[in-house]
Amino acid sequence: MADIQVFPSCVALLADMVASRDADRPTSHQATLTAIERVNAKVPQLDVLRVTVGDELQGVYATLGDAMAASFALRHELVGRVDLRFGLGGGEVRILDADRGIQDGSAWLLAREAIESVEQRAAEPGLGGLRTAIRDARDVATPAAEPLGQLVDAHLARLRPGPRATLTALLEGLDNQDAARRLGITPSANSQRVTNNDLRPLAAAIRALEALP
Template structure:
């Protein structure tokens, strides 16, 4: 059992320079994978604006995907559908293919993200669906993680570029003093930005979900 992820770019058809946005996304994924390689199969472009990747567990997926969100600048957003379940690979005349309940659940999850984004919760960027029995095996975990994702996406969506950089830095273990030097501001200004943006709650919530205490 792993976590399969299907991702796509927010509003890709409306972007003034789709190729430039894709380069920004690719660079963000490269940065995250270089800094903390948590993926079994890193997010890789497939068709159109879609990316697919595989993670060993929910904690690794939640951490890595949040890092990608935080690494993106204003104007470039990404949605994630996470499917918990088995995946299998096999050879075909067109090359190596991957299939299985994890992928089917990921597809259902990203469709739910699109539905919620177009509806009452436009900040929605990620959702988790359990594949073939996983909703029964770990319902509390999936429900708690989805509740966290709703609030996480709301907070990240309201952050400025600087607030996302600071949150990313804290997630990577940088001190407030180090971040202040990088941003050219004071340490108290960093502390205030982290409190005001909800970054501290965001990071503590991730620790609670992933057991990173």
């Protein structure tokens, strides 16, 4: 029997589709597969992001920051087409069968607890924009990560497509002129999006989350 691969301190990412029964499943599935391929090429992982049972996605990351970066990248790729919620669990992952994607460990138990938590909380009045929950049992856990992530969730939920595109350009480090050129708008219009939607502090919060251990 092959040795079991163990990641003793990592972050498991579990995602599922919000309101999946209302979606055009073939179209949503194909869009998700394309997004996963792009995110796997962009964000380093210990075990690749993939579709598992039903509408769920899973991946394993060395840090919470990498897991958050994957979640933000997925949301960018799928904005306006597929809405995802995320449960992130910090702990141990054991890969029992790499070919079949069978894994267990404390990180997965915590990720499941987290995604169930955010689904329940998002049903409460005033919390409909929440998409992320974190349960982290590692020594390097950051207690402020979940409230900061949920504050980002609430801000993203209020952004229209135009400001979302400007935020993406800002996160990619484009200056105002280059961002405006890519988006097909004037530099003045792009600058107004940044100012009117408070995109600079939002981008700073996202970068801070993506840098977490």
